[in-house]
Amino acid sequence: MDIVVCIKQVQDPDIPPRDFKVDEEKMMVVPPANVPPVISTFDENAIEAAIQLKEAKGGKITVVTMGGDKAKDSLKKCLAMGCDEAVLLQDPAFDGSDAFGVARALAAAVRKIGKFDILMCGRLSSDWSYGTTPLALAEALNLPSVTQLQKIEARDGGLRCERALEDGVEVVDVSTPCLLTVSNEMNNPRLPSVKGILTASRKQIPLWKAADLGVDAGSVGAGAATLELTKLYKPVFTGQCEFITGETLEEAAENLALRLRADKII
Amino acid sequence: MAKDVLILAERAEDRLALVSSELCGVGRKLAGETGGALVAVLLGGAGTQELAKGLIALGADKVIAAESNHLKGYTNTLYTQVTDAAVGQVSPSIFLVANTSIGRDVAPRIAFRRGASYAYDCTELSIENGRLAAVRPVFGGSAISHVRSRTEALAVACTRAKAFPLAEVQQGRSGEITSLEVKVESGAVKMSFVETKYVEAEGVRLEDAEIVVSGGRGLGGAENFSYLQALAKVLKAAVGASRAAVDAGWAPTQIQVGQTGKIVGPNLYIAVGISGAMQHMVGAGPSKNIVAINTDPEAPIFQRAKYGVVGDYRKVIPAFTKKCEELLKN
Known part of the structure; x- marks a missing residue:
């Protein structure tokens, strides 16, 4: 079972809210100093799912991302977790791409990789959350897609997938090759082993440019984007919390109940 | 130029899902600004035609009902195909879906296919200089972004639950209901629906x-x-x-x-x-x-x-x- 996983490197989503900074003038999020970027939360679930399938069924995992030189660190982590090969898409032509532009470049890279059974992505990125790239990628490659999986079972000629719904689980059969997306319902990603880190450090990560992919520069980048950003700011919450106290915590708890009753909230 | 607003309404078992009302509410408002009609498309198994009437009462001028046993359970392939056919039929300027396991699963494909813009998880929608403008929380809600469609063609948006008020029910409102034929090419099936297992909430939902x-x-x-x-x-x-x-x-x-x-x-x-x-x-x-x-x-x-x-x-x-x-x- 050969798997291609597309990931995104993002700024650490778990930094304290006070360290989250926005440059409103430039309409940019200012990355926190001294906090390295990480693999987008659900993309790590996708990597883990791919490794578990490989452990069960054999095969090869190739990881792809688009980004600057720092993105190599995230690819190295994927290799250290257990992926076999990694590719970095890097070209000034890609700068300012919207989710559709990214999907076009990723689709070209997946075609260049060649044979695969499953294309795997995280459901949604932790930064701009376009919620678009995986399905646009499936559309570009004319693949069937099953999103927000919580279980995958390989069967003859295809997969049985359990999809996490608002109120339950949907079971669908899909043929391969196909695109799958996962989020935190699926698994808890492993930490790389020491041996894995050593193996990863010896692996080369090729850089592919737009021309290597046969991507028309006019179909990616800021010029091809169909959405424009017009404003970016941090939301302001003016609420004032009233701390309820008492001689003991039990008394504070009773005072809280009395206050909610007085406010007719309970 | 196209002016109509199309919404992808949804069923919740034997009634209309609440998001359908939210979509009708904001769709009605946007159609008022574009000067077009509000059209809804509703997909599902038996009873879909009947439920379509409810969308007229919620403000739709026209409802396209796609009723078929093949649509009883959700598969991305068939729902995308049928919804896209409705988009092709209406040629709207704006197409809205809700942020549900169906809406957010179908819309990006249709937007990409049609060279449209796509704004996901919107909490506000308006028209600015003739273009669809949206407010989208990003970075897990740590920042708020305002975006605007750059294309003359179709603008697609996905609405966040509870961000838009429910439409007012107007009984006796009249509108047109048409049906959309669902064709399934047997050789083209790459997916099949098996079952839905509902997890019953203990106590209150x-x-x-x-x-x-x-x-x-x-x-x-x-x-x-x-x-x-x-x-x-x-x-x-x-x-x-x-x-x-x-x-x-x-x-x-x-x-x-x-x-x-x-x-x-x-x-x-x-x-x-x-x-x-x-x-x-x-x-x-x-x-x-x-x-x-x-x-x-x-x-x-x-x-x-x-x-x-x-x-x-x-x-x-x-x-x-x-x-x-x-x-x-x-």
Whole structure:
């Protein structure tokens, strides 16, 4: 079972809210100093799912991302977790791409990789959350897609997938090759082993440019984007919390109940 | 130039899903600005034609009903094909879906296929200089972005649950209902629906609850959800959980509150051992009153809470539960 996983490197989503900074003038999020970027939360679930399938069924995992030189660190982590090969898409032509532009470049890279059974992505990125790239990628490659999986079972000629719904689980059969997306319902990603880190450090990560992919520069980048950003700011919450106290915590708890009753909230 | 607004309405078993009403409300407003008609498309198995009438009462001028046994269960392939056929038939300037496991699964494909713009998880929609403009929380809610479609062609947007008011029901409103034939090419099937297994909520459903009691990482273990269940029983509340608690395996995924879980809007939201990460507050934000119980007085949850108690929930919750029970008896 050969798997291609597309990931995104993002700024650490778990930094304290006070360290989250926005440059409103430039309409940019200012990355926190001294906090390295990480693999987008659900993309790590996708990597883990791919490794578990490989452990069960054999095969090869190739990881792809688009980004600057720092993105190599995230690819190295994927290799250290257990992926076999990694590719970095890097070209000034890609700068300012919207989710559709990214999907076009990723689709070209997946075609260049060649044979695969499953294309795997995280459901949604932790930064701009376009919620678009995986399905646009499936559309570009004319693949069937099953999103927000919580279980995958390989069967003859295809997969049985359990999809996490608002109120339950949907079971669908899909043929391969196909695109799958996962989020935190699926698994808890492993930490790389020491041996894995050593193996990863010896692996080369090729850089592919737009021309290597046969991507028309006019179909990616800021010029091809169909959405424009017009404003970016941090939301302001003016609420004032009233701390309820008492001689003991039990008394504070009773005072809280009395206050909610007085406010007719309970 | 096309002016019509098309919405992808949804069924919830034998009735219209609540999001259909939210879509009709905002769709009606946008159609008023573009000067076009509001058209809804509804897909499903038996009974879809009948339910289509309800969309007229919610403000649609026209409803396209696609009724077929093949659409009883959801598959991305067929739902995309049929929805795209409706988009082709109407040629709208704006196409809206809701942020559900169907809407967000179908819309990006149609937008990409048609060279349209696509704005996901919008909390406000308007028309600016003839283009669709949207407000989208990003970075898990830590920042708010305003975006605008750059294309003359179709603009597609996906609306966040509870961000838009429900449409007013106008009984006796008239409109046209047409049916869309569903063709399934047997050789082209790459997916098949097997079944839906519903997870029955214990007690009150999260989305319908007037009071929600939610637990996070601070609870320290699955067994400690029993503190919250005891309180929920007294308050007739639903129990929720943060992603941290779900990831730790302490609570089922269906009760996760947050950006990728459920968005709830109860009158009272009691957050226990929840730090208040932005991703969580996306789901708890619409609550009218938030009460937080946390050992860390610096936890961000207190910035969003009306009332807070700093301390160990193992002491606070039992005493609070007992007092509530006493007060509610009178």
